[in-house]
Amino acid sequence: MTTTIANQHPRPPAQPPSLRAKRLPRYAAPAIALAAVVVAAAIVYGAGIGGPVLVVVLAALLHLAGLFAASNAVEGRRSARNRTWSALIHSAFVLAALPLASVVWTLVSKGVERLDGDFFGTSMNNIGARDPNGGAYHAIVGTLEQVGIAALITVPLGILCAIYVVEYGRGRFAFAIRFFVDVMTGIPSIVAGLFVLAFWVLVVSPVFNDGRPGFSGFAAALALSVLMLPTVVRSTEEMLRLVPAPLREGAYALGVPKWKTILRVVLPTALPGIVTGVMLAVARAAGETAPVLLVAGGGAAINFNPFEDNQSSLALFVYQQAGDASRYAPARAWTAALTLVALVLVLTVAAKLLARRNRLGR
Amino acid sequence: MGETPSRSADAGTGGIRVASGQERPAGAPARVAESPVSTRTPGGDGLGGGGGLPRARAFGAERAFRGLTLAAGTTVLVIIAAIAGFLIAKAVPALRADTANFWTYEGWSPNDTTPRFGIGTLAFGTVLSSALALLIAVPVALGIALFLSHYAPRRLGTALGFLIDLLAAVPSVVFGLWGRDVFVAPVRDLSAWLNQYFGWIPIFGGDGPFGKSIMLGSLVLAIMVLPIVTSLSREVFLQTPTANEEAALALGATRWEMIRTAVLPYGRPGIIAAVMLGLGRALGETIALAMTLGITFGVSFNLIENGGNTIAANIANAFGEANDTGRGALIASGLVLFTITLIVNITARAIVHRRREFTESAA
Amino acid sequence: MAKRIDATNVTAYYGSFKAIENINLTVEPKTVTALIGPSGCGKSTFLRSINRMHEVLPGARVEGDLTIDGQNIYDRDVDVTAVRRTIGMVFQRPNPFPTMSIFENVVAGLRLNGLRKKSVLNEAAERALRAANLWDEVKDRLGKPGAGLSGGQQQRLCIARTIAVEPQVVLMDEPCSALDPISTLAIEDLMFQLKDKFTIIIVTHNMQQAARVSDRTAFFSIEKTGDPGRLIEYDNTQKIFSNPTQKKTEDYITGRFG
Numbered sequence: 001m002t003t004t005i006a007n008q009h010p011r012p013p014a015q016p017p018s019l020r021a022k023r024l025p026r027y028a029a030p031a032i033a034l035a036a037v038v039v040a041a042a043i044v045y046g047a048g049i050g051g052p053v054l055v056v057v058l059a060a061l062l063h064l065a066g067l068f069a070a071s072n073a074v075e076g077r078r079s080a081r082n083r084t085w086s087a088l089i090h091s092a093f094v095l096a097a098l099p100l101a102s103v104v105w106t107l108v109s110k111g112v113e114r115l116d117g118d119f120f121g122t123s124m125n126n127i128g129a130r131d132p133n134g135g136a137y138h139a140i141v142g143t144l145e146q147v148g149i150a151a152l153i154t155v156p157l158g159i160l161c162a163i164y165v166v167e168y169g170r171g172r173f174a175f176a177i178r179f180f181v182d183v184m185t186g187i188p189s190i191v192a193g194l195f196v197l198a199f200w201v202l203v204v205s206p207v208f209n210d211g212r213p214g215f216s217g218f219a220a221a222l223a224l225s226v227l228m229l230p231t232v233v234r235s236t237e238e239m240l241r242l243v244p245a246p247l248r249e250g251a252y253a254l255g256v257p258k259w260k261t262i263l264r265v266v267l268p269t270a271l272p273g274i275v276t277g278v279m280l281a282v283a284r285a286a287g288e289t290a291p292v293l294l295v296a297g298g299g300a301a302i303n304f305n306p307f308e309d310n311q312s313s314l315a316l317f318v319y320q321q322a323g324d325a326s327r328y329a330p331a332r333a334w335t336a337a338l339t340l341v342a343l344v345l346v347l348t349v350a351a352k353l354l355a356r357r358n359r360l361g362r
Numbered sequence: 363m364g365e366t367p368s369r370s371a372d373a374g375t376g377g378i379r380v381a382s383g384q385e386r387p388a389g390a391p392a393r394v395a396e397s398p399v400s401t402r403t404p405g406g407d408g409l410g411g412g413g414g415l416p417r418a419r420a421f422g423a424e425r426a427f428r429g430l431t432l433a434a435g436t437t438v439l440v441i442i443a444a445i446a447g448f449l450i451a452k453a454v455p456a457l458r459a460d461t462a463n464f465w466t467y468e469g470w471s472p473n474d475t476t477p478r479f480g481i482g483t484l485a486f487g488t489v490l491s492s493a494l495a496l497l498i499a500v501p502v503a504l505g506i507a508l509f510l511s512h513y514a515p516r517r518l519g520t521a522l523g524f525l526i527d528l529l530a531a532v533p534s535v536v537f538g539l540w541g542r543d544v545f546v547a548p549v550r551d552l553s554a555w556l557n558q559y560f561g562w563i564p565i566f567g568g569d570g571p572f573g574k575s576i577m578l579g580s581l582v583l584a585i586m587v588l589p590i591v592t593s594l595s596r597e598v599f600l601q602t603p604t605a606n607e608e609a610a611l612a613l614g615a616t617r618w619e620m621i622r623t624a625v626l627p628y629g630r631p632g633i634i635a636a637v638m639l640g641l642g643r644a645l646g647e648t649i650a651l652a653m654t655l656g657i658t659f660g661v662s663f664n665l666i667e668n669g670g671n672t673i674a675a676n677i678a679n680a681f682g683e684a685n686d687t688g689r690g691a692l693i694a695s696g697l698v699l700f701t702i703t704l705i706v707n708i709t710a711r712a713i714v715h716r717r718r719e720f721t722e723s724a725a
Numbered sequence: 726m727a728k729r730i731d732a733t734n735v736t737a738y739y740g741s742f743k744a745i746e747n748i749n750l751t752v753e754p755k756t757v758t759a760l761i762g763p764s765g766c767g768k769s770t771f772l773r774s775i776n777r778m779h780e781v782l783p784g785a786r787v788e789g790d791l792t793i794d795g796q797n798i799y800d801r802d803v804d805v806t807a808v809r810r811t812i813g814m815v816f817q818r819p820n821p822f823p824t825m826s827i828f829e830n831v832v833a834g835l836r837l838n839g840l841r842k843k844s845v846l847n848e849a850a851e852r853a854l855r856a857a858n859l860w861d862e863v864k865d866r867l868g869k870p871g872a873g874l875s876g877g878q879q880q881r882l883c884i885a886r887t888i889a890v891e892p893q894v895v896l897m898d899e900p901c902s903a904l905d906p907i908s909t910l911a912i913e914d915l916m917f918q919l920k921d922k923f924t925i926i927i928v929t930h931n932m933q934q935a936a937r938v939s940d941r942t943a944f945f946s947i948e949k950t951g952d953p954g955r956l957i958e959y960d961n962t963q964k965i966f967s968n969p970t971q972k973k974t975e976d977y978i979t980g981r982f983g
Binding site: 049050054078079081082085086088089090091092093095096099100102103106107110156157158160161163164165167168169173174176177180181182183184185186187188189190191192194195197198199202203226229233257258259262263280283284286287288289290293294315318319322323330333334337340341344345348349352 | 423424427428430431432433434435436437438439441442444445448449451452501502503504505506508509513524527528529531532533534535536537538539540542543544545555559585588589592616617618619621642645646647648649652653674677678681689692693696697699700703704706707711
Binding site: 515605611613614615627 | 776778781806807808809810813814816820821822825833834837838883886887890
């Protein structure tokens with residue numbers, strides 16, 4: 001401290017006198033854990049205020065406190081903080097893993113009960129409360145049709161909209177579209193259902209339906225479209241922006257008009273990413289219950305026609321069976337839930353793998 | 363490439379083939395995209411020839427395409443306008459028919475001859491359950507995200523991260539079913555325990571029955587939004603520049619200090635966005651809450667007694683026996699829900715935007 | 726303040742790949758030592774093993790002894806954070822914390838050490854910024870984002886941040902490679918001043934720079950790609966650049982100069 005740079009100032013207290021630091025011995029953490037369990041058990045059973053779960057919770061808290069105190073005394077405050085946060089972060093993981101594992105476990109163990117041909121081959125038509133059989137064939141048909149129609153509507157619309165925003169849109173109008181696509185992302189699914197109820201089921205469809213409200217699979221598809229559209233637009237937009245500018249410029253330089261460049265150069269380059277986005281949107285839509293509940297009607301019989309009469313869907317089927325008083329209903333609900341999750345996960349996994357294979361711009 | 367020589371005489375097509383062939387070895391998708399092009403411009407094939415000046419008709423195709431995309435863009439605006447328009451049109455008659463105060467009345471009987479219904483308790487339940495869910499989920503989710511990005515070995519982190527992404531895709535009805543069939547039992551036990559020893563605190567008071575309570579609903583909601591918030595914030599944490607992490611470490615930071623100095627500040631806008639997205643999900647969640655809440659009307663902070671209700675859950679539950687006014691009333695409540703989520707989303711975007719401007723002006 | 730560093734048989738790995746092998750080298754206090762050599766010869770790896778930053782990368786580890794004033798930094802009971810506080814590091818690309826202001830950047834290390842008092846921090850920040858020749862340029866905008874400075878200023882900010890915690894050794898990993906010539910000169914000037922107080926070890930690709938700033942120079946090289954880097958020659962800078970004993974060193978130096 002005698003140099004010109006630092007004129008006689010006190011040494012910062014930070015400077016450690018030695019590189020060596022006192023460390024808690026390796027056995028300290030398990031020892032504290034053991035002590036915490038013993039103390040917790042003594043408190044809980046001694047006072048008779050709970051069972052093993054409370055012991056574990058209390059022991060975990062005691063362990064954290066004990067670890068902090070011991071580390072603070074031996075290693076200092078910084079190290080104590082580091083240890084405590086590390087322990088907290090690890091326990092957050094364990095804490096969340098328990099319920100999530102329980103969800104997965106129940107889903108599989110209860111779901112396999114009715115995983116039979118009957119379930120996939122029959123509907124709930126004429127199935128009474130005392131009938132143990134019955135299946136989700138009609139619901140699977142409904143889900144596939146509704147999601148399929150929704151994809152048919154949203155994919156062209158969403159991609160064209162994204163092309164406008166990225167390639168042509170300028171100024172306020174394009175900004176407004178982007179803003180409202182953002183707003184649409186935040187629409188709760190039940191509100192989308194209410195919209196289609198108010199618009200299609202109660203106002204438009206009665207025109208073709210002798211004035212009666214027309215609950216149908218198509219109405220459900222409309223509601224799902226409202227939910228899928230912003231996702232498709234956003235992911236397409238993102239992918240189009242990732243297409244390298246030289247690619248476009250290369251085509252322009254060859255005298256190719258803009259629209260051809262977009263259709264033949266830009267879109268094919270962005271295609272894998274767009275497909276990923278669409279698949280994720282479809283997966284989400286397939287799991288939606290609320291809008292289908294409001295506008296599809298939810299029939300028990302097989303109905304292949306999405307434009308007429310009530311239709312069900314897998315998600316709706318789960319909801320209906322869960323609320324059914326029949327003692328055979330829960331098994332049907334769980335198997336349908338397992339089927340639904342399998343469908344959604346297959347789509348999601350495929351989309352993620354596709355995304356991993358084709359990384360534009362990374 | 364796989365085209366007939368006669369067609370490639372067209373100058374325009376030939377040019378594109380060169381461009382797409384260079385940049386995209388897998389030519390197949392490029393050719394797939396070609397068919398709609400030629401159908402959209404029936405006269406296009408005959409144009410080429412000398413490859414001279416652009417023809418007016420090519421310009422027309424450009425215009426047509428641009429018009430098509432513009433129409434698609436406009437559709438989005440039309441849809442939004444239609445949502446607002448139709449919801450309001452259906453809600454107003456019901457609100458006119460409401461003989462009670464829509465904002466404060468505690469109850470929902472719009473199907474009576476003198477309809478009486480109020481949004482107050484539902485909005486309260488919605489906000490309460492979502493707030494509780496986030497209060498529980500966010501710290502845990504951030505902890506897991508940090509664990510996956512900065513504590514776990516890289517491979518384990520990637521694998522578990524993928525798993526979390528998958529859990530985020532599980533439909534809410536499944537969580538609802540689980541909450542109703544499985545999770546309700548431990549929550550009932552916990553409620554009884556809390557009531558026995560902490561019954562003097564109003565939120566744990568009451569004398570049962572327990573189980574299908576705000577607590578169950580919020581916990582299920584928390585478990586649902588947990589993967590979403592985790593997945594998004596993990597991605598944010600992974601994006602922290604290595605240079606900043608190393609800078610912190612080289613100053614002698616412990617791992618936690620490195621996270622506090624480099625990772626968390628850098629990820630703050632992303633974390634806020636993730637939390638707000640989770641909040642939006644929680645506020646709009648319908649089915650899981652319709653399956654786990656006890657459905658009562660009344661403003662109460664009691665967390666453990668059967669009860670609780672939210673706007674969305676009420677729509678799902680009351681829809682079945684709703685008449686015309688009843689539907690209008692539900693639509694009106696949906697409008698309120700939409701407004702709440704809209705405010706949340708816009709606030710989130712404003713926060714993220716402002717934060718980003720600070721860092722971008724810096725860059 | 727400054728300390729002497731002894732490396733004995735230092736070998737470093739990335740997973741199963743051996744990046745450097747059996748490096749033996751002594752760095753005297755209050756000198757500038759330059760590490761030069763072709764790309765991939767392990768000079769940065771060696772630099773990063775001096776303050777235990779090498780082991781931050783997954784799978785990376787170090788064998789051998791590295792002592793600072795006789796104390797082995799790879800001993801089991803040594804506190805890594807204390808090592809890094811004693812041996813500071815400046816990186817190739819300027820890396821100020823993007824969310825922090827200039828002031829916060831400079832005092833980041835002190836805050837980690839529990840310093841909270843505003844007056845102490847203000848004083849320390851000014852001292853470090855003056856030492857990094859940056860004070861006059863930024864004193865009116867200490868609250869502005871650190872990332873808003875020019876590249877050269879950012880690098881000096883990073884140097885200020887490093888010396889604010891008063892380390893004894895400063896490691897610099899190609900600190901000028903991302904900078905323009907004027908900023909490079911500013912940093913080289915700075916090194917001359919800092920030498921009074923710190924032991925400095927610098928990795929550089931630029932041989933003129935090594936010749937200009939360093940007292941001693943170590944030349945690293947590899948036989949072929951995939952082989953570990955070795956220390957070929959280590960001597961006074963003047964000797965290395967005028968009359969190297971090893972043929973390889975001469976080839977490298979003359980080759981680069983053309």
